Amino acid sequence: MTSTPVPRQLTFISRHSPYGSARARAMLDMVLAAAVFDQKVTLIFMDDGVLQLHKHQAGAVIGAKDLGAALGVLPLYDIQQVYVDAQSLQARGMRHDDLAIAAEVCDSARITRLIQEADAVFTL
Amino acid sequence: MKFTIVLHAAPYTSQASLSALRFAQAALAAGHEIVRVFFYYDGVHNSNEFSVAPQDEFDLVKAWSSLLQTHGIDAVTCVSSAMKRGIVDEREARRHELRGHNLQAPSVLSGLGQLVDASMASDRTISFGA
Numbered sequence: 511m512t513s514t515p516v517p518r519q520l521t522f523i524s525r526h527s528p529y530g531s532a533r534a535r536a537m538l539d540m541v542l543a544a545a546v547f548d549q550k551v552t553l554i555f556m557d558d559g560v561l562q563l564h565k566h567q568a569g570a571v572i573g574a575k576d577l578g579a580a581l582g583v584l585p586l587y588d589i590q591q592v593y594v595d596a597q598s599l600q601a602r603g604m605r606h607d608d609l610a611i612a613a614e615v616c617d618s619a620r621i622t623r624l625i626q627e628a629d630a631v632f633t634l
Numbered sequence: 635m636k637f638t639i640v641l642h643a644a645p646y647t648s649q650a651s652l653s654a655l656r657f658a659q660a661a662l663a664a665g666h667e668i669v670r671v672f673f674y675y676d677g678v679h680n681s682n683e684f685s686v687a688p689q690d691e692f693d694l695v696k697a698w699s700s701l702l703q704t705h706g707i708d709a710v711t712c713v714s715s716a717m718k719r720g721i722v723d724e725r726e727a728r729r730h731e732l733r734g735h736n737l738q739a740p741s742v743l744s745g746l747g748q749l750v751d752a753s754m755a756s757d758r759t760i761s762f763g764a
Contacts (some may be wrong), residue, residue: 514655516754517635518753519755520753529747532675533635533675536674536675539714540674540746540749543745543746543747543750544750545747547747547748547750547751549750549754563759630638630753630756630758630759631759632640632759632761633644633761633764634674634675634760634764
């Protein structure tokens with residue numbers, strides 16, 4: 511094993527829509543795995559990724575598991591650092607009220623800083 | 635510097651797999667260390683031994699195996715991504731009573747914890763095919 515006990519800042523950027531590809535769900539699996547390892551996890555939604563947070567999803571209609579509901583487990587894994595890119599949200603006609611989970615809406619300057627502060631950044 | 639490489643894309647479908655391979659070659663040539671290569675999502679297809687390249691095309695899947703073996707690089711294929719895409723090792727083939735197994739050495743099947751573990755031990759984690 512190559513493990514070190516020092517927790518690291520692992521930042522995940524999710525930028526794909528919840529359905530149509532399995533990227534969003536595969537990304538969530540990565541995030542949860544990192545949380546299980548007691549790492550400092552930050553999750554950022556941007557571009558089409560913000561659609562994952564939409565309150566009104568009906569994945570079952572197309573035979574898919576509801577991703578909005580799946581994201582509800584984040585607090586159970588003690589993942590509190592969840593950010594949403596304001597511009598991506600606005601471009602898709604969404605508002606803070608539309609979000610299914612607690613998340614901080616922030617500007618791109620803030621996202622730049624979050625990436626700078628990370629020990630590792632994961633995208634998918 | 636220590637690197638972890640994550641490959642999300644299948645060979646031949648996009649440039650990502652070849653880019654990742656070339657990045658790995660360049661990093662090693664410059665004296666860097668690769669802690670682990672992690673095949674995730676469609677990237678697990680890079681560890682499918684049953685992949686057969688046309689004679690006039692570069693054999694990307696064999697090239698991965700060769701690079702990993704030559705340099706003794708640890709390689710992990712995500713078990714949950716692999717199983718549903720039909721990439722199995724001998725043990726899983728036996729357990730699910732399949733007719734064959736196709737996980738290419740030196741990759742082993744394991745979970746996402748191996749990605750987190752490698753990343754914690756690396757200075758940089760580089761994703762391809764994101």
